[in-house]
Structure formats: C-alpha cells, structure tokens
Amino acid sequence: MSGGLKGQVAVVTGSGSGIGAAITHSFLDAGASVLATGRRAEKLGRLGEHQSLITLVGDVTEPDFADRLLSRALDAFGRCDIVVNNAGVMWSGAAHEIDIEHVVAMVRVNIEAAFRVAHVFVRHFFTQNTGQIINISSVLGTKVRPNTGTYSATKYAVEALSESMRLELADTNVKVTCIEPGLVITDLHDHFAIHPKDALGLKQPLRPEDIANIVLTVATQPDHVFVPKVMVLPKHNAI
Template sequence: MVLKDKVAIITGASRGIGAAVARNLNGAGMKLVIAGRDADALSAVAAGLNDSVSVVGDITAPEMPAKLIAKAVQAFGQCHVVFNNAGVMQLGPTEKTDIDKICEMVRINTEAGFRMAYTAVKYFRSVGGGHLMSTSSVLGTKVRPGGGAYAGTKFAIEALSEALRMELAQTGVKVSCIEPGIVETNLCDHLEVHPKKVFNVKKALDPDDIARSVRFILEQPDHVLIPRLLILPAEQGI
C-alpha cells in the first residue's frame, strides 16, 4: 500500500507503541485518527502530527469502535487502516492475582479488541478493502508462568485475526498481527518484577522498532500479506 494520503485509526495512541506508530505513519503521509483516554497525553502526541484528529475515550465503551470509524470518514472521507493496539498487562503469581484487574484486562485487550476488529472489517468490506492490524504479543503464541491470563487475551486476538484473514482472503481486506517481545513503554511500570529482569534483557525494543515493522507490513504490495510478525529483543530467550 502506498501510505501517502491514506487514513489510519490508531487505538492506544497516547503513548508507547501507538504513539510511535502514529509518528511513523504520519511521517509517511498518512492522515490519522488517534485514540486514548488521557486527553493531555493524546494532545501532546497530536501536537507533533500533521492531519490528525483525536478521540478521547475508553476503548471498552461499546460504541467507541463505530465512533472511531465515523470520525475517520467525517474528517478524511475514508479509513484504510485500523491499528487495534490499546491494551494493558497484568502478570504475576496466582496468590497475588487480583481477579478484577484480570477481568478488566480481558475487557480491554479482548472484548474491546474484538469489537474494534469486527467493526473495522465490516466497514472495510463495505468499501472494498482495508487493513486491520492488531497488537498481539510474543505471548500471543506462547505462555509463561504468571502470564496465562495476559497470554489468553492475546491468543484470543490471534485466533480471531487468523479466522478473519481466512474468511476475507478474497475480499481485499487484509488482517495481520504484530507480536512484540519486551518493548520499552509504560506497560509494565506497575509490575513488581519487570519482564526485562525475568529474561535478563538489557536492551529492550524501542517503540520505534515496532513502528518500523508496522509500516513494513502496511507497505507491502496488494498481492502480499504478512499475517504475523514476531519481533523480539535479541537477548529475549523466550
């Protein structure tokens, strides 16, 4: 896809991976709808972009996916890419598990991720094409002790994405997952033991490393699809 003047929705764009992807795709000439709950952080990201509109709100609100598509169409006439990225991570041993936090993670990562995915592909079908890309994880295909619930939310996104990819193969709608290992963002700030320590990773990925990979997937010609891209810090021996 030639990205210049195409339109992307990016959820979880207020920081971390989503913000880096926003900067990269905007640098390639894409027009953006960026979303997140933190209005100040979203404004700070928007200040560094051209041709972007912001939508502040919780991605778990059932109306949010349709609102984002409507915003893209209203502001820019169409939507070509949905980067389904908003997410949280809860890890830890069973005895320290807060089931309410786990269920909140399921609502954000899986329920809202599913709503965004179905809303996007229905819209893409109606206009004859588009690309849905979801941020999965290296834990979208593997598990580790203490990470079962988080991995479950990402396995679910992988399963849905794979089935949608097959279902839509003849339609011009592309479906992909990006599967990062440890990325230097705020995602793990609340954890007692950072995954970098667990895996003895001195240099994690930068959000810009993920942004380059996302752009690589999107820039493939029409006849090429990269359904999954696993990207790890070289030191992460998972």
C-alpha cells in the same frame, strides 16, 4: 519511508504512549492522515500538532466507541484504510493470586475492545472491498510463562481473532496482520515489582519505534503482498 502512506487514512487505538504513539508518528511521517485515540487527553496532547492528525478521547471498551471512531474518521477524512488495534493493558500474577479486577480489565481491553473495533472496521473494509487491520498481540500470545497466564490468554484470543479473520476474508481485498512483539519498554510495566527486562536478563529490550517500523513496513506492502503474522524479538531473547 516518507510518502509510503500518502493519501491513506489510519486509525490507531491506544495512541497516548508507547507503541501506539510511535505508530501514529511513523504513519504521519509516511504521509498518512491519522485518527489517534486514547483514554487520556493529556497523553494524546503529547503527540503534538500535525495537519493530518486528529484525536478522539474515549474508552475503547464502551459499546459504541468503535462506531464513533469510524464515523469520526469518515467525517474528518472521507475514508479509512487502516486500523491498528493496539490498545492494551497488562498485569501479572499467578492464576490463584492475581487481582480478579485486573483480569476483568485485561479481558475487556485486550479482548472485548479489540473484537469491537475489528467487528466495526472489518465490516466497513468489506463493504469498500479494501482495507487493512493490524492487531498488536504479543509473543506471550504464542507461549505462556509463569505468572503471565491471564495476560497470555487475552493475547491468544487476539491471535485467534486474527487467524479467523484472515481465513474469512481470504477472498477479499481486506488484509489482516497480527504483530507479536517481545519485550518493549513502555509504561505497560511501570507497576511491576520486578521489571521484565530484569527478570529476563535482557540488556536491550525493544523500543516502541522498533515495532512502529515493522507495522509501517506491513502497512506499505503492495496489494499483492500479504503478511499474516510477524514476531519481533529483542536480541538474545530466547523463547
């Protein structure tokens, strides 16, 4: 969709790898200017150089980081039209067995950081009376499986945030979309003892580019078209 976002400015969190990196590249290819952020400079460096790309290294859970993101986008590009709340972490385990520090990390990144980014950017979008926030949730934000309860809880929170913002902003020109991917092959699962694709028996999980294509489709809809929610599953994935 070359040129579909020409003149627009997007901020993408969790851009260092996986879905975030794929979204960053797809937005750049569509003509957008992008501020990509992540915790590790070396991963952001792998995005390569592009005249319309800038990066900001930092932790989205820091109290002032969302404000810094918005300020950086406005300083560099003079505007901001889209924010993709993509940063996330995942650990699995039964509620009585999972490392509590992993639970804390998921709550901080998946919930707190998502809320902080939404709080800052939606206020900006509301003031300028235009904008789009795209929250990356999960199919596990709609259905709980054994050993995924804590992760699912964080994604249910993202679903609730998305729905509440959609209702609160219904009379404005601010769009809110929640994307619910099924299993995507990323480094999110590298520490799992058994990879989810094997546990689920999936021969062909989704690729980050599959989700990026969906996000780009949502982001390039005309003003009168609003997409509140999209679930994306690999073939043969029964839920």
